[in-house]
Amino acid sequence: MYLRSRGVPATAVAVLFCAIGLWALGLAVDHPQGRVLVALLVALAATTAIAPGLAGADHDLDRASAIAWPPRRAAHVTVAGSTVLGLLAATAFVGQQMAGTGQIARNVAGLTGLVAIGAAILGAARAPLVPVIWTALVLQYAPPMGDPPTRPAYKVMLTWMVQPADARAATVAAVVLAVAGTVAYAVLGSRR
């Protein structure tokens, strides 16, 4: 019932669509950098799909109940992110791999964290704004067709999503976002 109250079926369908889309684009796009880009964008789509599910139906009602919500909300985010990751990674077994598993894992973790932050600050409906705008800015500023900036550490962290899997600063950034997002959403809940 909890699952249904959070609109899981629609989300699951959307994420499944993304996984299928990822597989299909894997067949269509050859350019290696293009594949990485597409993998990132599909990960973005899949993580934004979990945004509506982060809405609490009635905030005050939730707060008044005796259940401890923070751990449940934290679990919700974690499970949702892991499911997305699992589905996307599974396409690697079915089709050809678009981007390294480490890269996909990092991107999904970081983007999920961003969606959770967005839900905590802007509300579940507007939550996708945060990851979408950040990704879009990164894609324009550091075009994925070229090489992402490698030297100043802060630049690597800001463009974490287009960095190769071995860039440690990028992984750190993604982990920080994931943890911060989970904590923020668990503590604050969705704004509306």
Added chain:
Amino acid sequence: MGARILRIELRRSVALWAALVIAATGVFVLFASNEPYGSWMQLVIVSRDIMQLTWPLGLAAGAWQALRERRSKVEELMATTPRPRWQRVLPVANAMAIAAVTAYLVMLAGAAGHVRHIDGYFPLGAIPLIALGALAMVGAVWLGQAVGALLPSPLTAPMLAVVGFVGLAVSPMIVAQDSRDRGAVLLFPYLQGPRDGGFALQMLSTRANLVQALWFAALAATGLAVFAASRPGTRLAALLPVVLGAAIAVPAMPRTLSDAWVEDRRATEAVCTDDEPTVCISRLHSYALDSMRGPAREALSVLARKLPPGPTRVLVGNDGTPGPQPADTLIVYVTLIESTEYTADTLVEIMLDGAGVPPCAGQVGIDPNEPATRELPPEPDPRYVGARQAVTAWLLDRRPPPATGAKEEPEMALARQAFDTLAALPLDEQRARVAAWRDAERACSDGDRLELLVGTGETG
């Protein structure tokens, strides 16, 4: 009454917020390029290029707005009102269109601060590009509203944005898979600039502009029609504009991208000063005209004094191909696109370099008949370069300074020697020798230039 409703929608719907977000991200990206934009045309082209980013955001904004009816649960009440759906949605569609155009124009205006020379040449060819950019954004929000009305779910807006990003990012790879030059990329809202990066000197051909205008208008019309349709049958009929548009635009599109970019002839026209001495510069760099006046006057007066008869006009050129040199014109080659700001003294030096005669290609090592190759040209003859430097120094009355470092370039030493030799001669002799040098240089004849200056003088 419709105008009043439009005003209410502008104020109360998400239109202006969406415009703000889109404009802000656009300005941010436009400013993020490290180098300021060298010309207005470059700014306009880049603003169209980043539609890979802003166009999907417009889609998402439209989809988000179209969610309003479902989110607010007003559908029940709306069903009992007499006004037909297409009249009902027209004000909010117009509000979103206004927001889209505003976002694009504000983005341009905001990034205008990043143009290096704001008073520079604003090409007429940029105006259709701007208009088409605005039209493409209108199409984005209307298409977004259409999709949002068909799929009223909070997932629609972000998904549409991401699908837009993916689609626009992947499209050039798919469309131009065989060659990078296919004209079909013009069907997409972003714009790829001319291949050689010569933004300032080119503009989009009229044919390309018209075809794009038709196609974008068809997209926008379809978006609006699908959004305003109330029944599935009408929605299907609303796809007609885009089908017609495709049927006309796809065949009419220029075959290759290189065909679509034509030379902007107005940019290379000469703009001259009204007063004497006449200084002419290409319109593209007309912002620099005023700064050329003083140095030009000085250079001409120096030449008139020391090496009569001197030229009376100055033509500031930018491309390095030397053409025939009329005797009364001093042609100066100054690269104006770069970021260096020239001081007046530097300009005078440049103008007087080689007494205003451009170096001969043959002597410098470049064969004008051979196509430019990637390899470095061979080292020019130091005697040749030394002679040129000596003449320049003689005109400026400035002895080439002695070497300060460990090793000195051979041409510097030669130049100093030549200068000293010349300075020891009587004035008439100096003048005669430099004049002989200039004649030889103008004719690009063979022979050792340095000999002319220091060698055994032929005529006494």
Added chain:
Amino acid sequence: MVRAVSAAETAATTYAWAIHAEALRVRAGRRMAVDGLDLSMDTGVHGLLGPNGAGKTTLVRSIATVLRPAGGTLTILGEKVNGRIDLRALRRQIGYLPQEFGYYRRFTVREFIEYIAWLKEMPAAETPAAVQRAIERVGLTDRADDRMKTLSGGMVRRAGIAQAIVNDPRILLLDEPTAGLDPDQRLQFRALLRDLGTDTCVVVSTHLVEDVAAACTDVVLIDAGRLVHQGVPADLAAAAGQDSGAGDSAAERGYSAILRRHRETQS
């Protein structure tokens, strides 16, 4: 307050009843919620009573032209609404407050009512005055320029009533209009109803028997999609005297008595 009368109305009204239903059947989802209903209503305040699931809301929605009848005939202002007729002219004369009143939260009260007036194709020149009048009649004058999301539940309901009456409709349909109103506001609302009922056909669907007894000129009792009883409110109190049914007031006892008797005859 007399309603402004349009030219179309001063032409001889050729119909007998404002709302006339004959063997009306209307589907709600899978169920036939209104199943063989015969009803006639004219000028006055008609209270629509009945247990949950009786088909009250479905009936109101079908009069509001949201739903099309599945069978029988429904004649509104002399026009049959079966079949494919253009409902625009009819909808201009209807005012409707749904049970779940949806509104644009960011609009102010005045703007939203103006928007609805525009949707009802009111002449532009008359709209500002009509909107002001509607706001005053429901007592929202001091909140007229506040955004709707700042209003309390009762005020939202009153704004809903205002948008329903802004075009001076010939037929006014109110579904649970007093939900969220405090007792004082409910009294004011009853006064408004009595005022409106002098020249409009008002249909109020409600659970609150007291509201019906106090303000309505006519009571319509519906159960399982069929008409149980139509009469004056005094009938309710009278019915209480014969059999004692459940309820705290005479009207309530009468209501449950009538209902029980009807169900007994059905089975």
